[in-house]
Amino acid sequence: MFFIGIFGVEDKEKEIKIVDKIQCKSCNNITRGRLIKSFRYFHFFFIPIFKWNEEYYIVCESCNKVFSISKDKGKDIENGNNIEITYWDLKEINMNYNYTSVCNNCKKVVDSEYEYCPYCGNKLR
Ligand SMILES: [Zn+2]
């Protein structure tokens, strides 16, 4: 275990932007959503070398439900294109996916397997 702390693989998530208008499939409100990108990266001395496993999520600001959206659409929005997220873009995440809950303290998307929020230590369950 010579390389500990030098090489590593880490999961990261990043808030890309607030999407002005989404229609939430869960609470049916027309509201704002936060676009979140999660990815896994390989780092060397904490410098990210490459990323993979990119996924995009929309979190409803009114009920905090997390939806996944297609990578293409997520990327387009990240690149600054003005793309509308429609009702049909929101895919409800079923329990087999990793990211199913939002910490109600720091509002980050958290893997549902965690009992405590890995970002702020808030108890999730
Ligand atoms: Zn909602």
Ligand SMILES: [Zn+2]
């Ligand atoms: Zn938290």
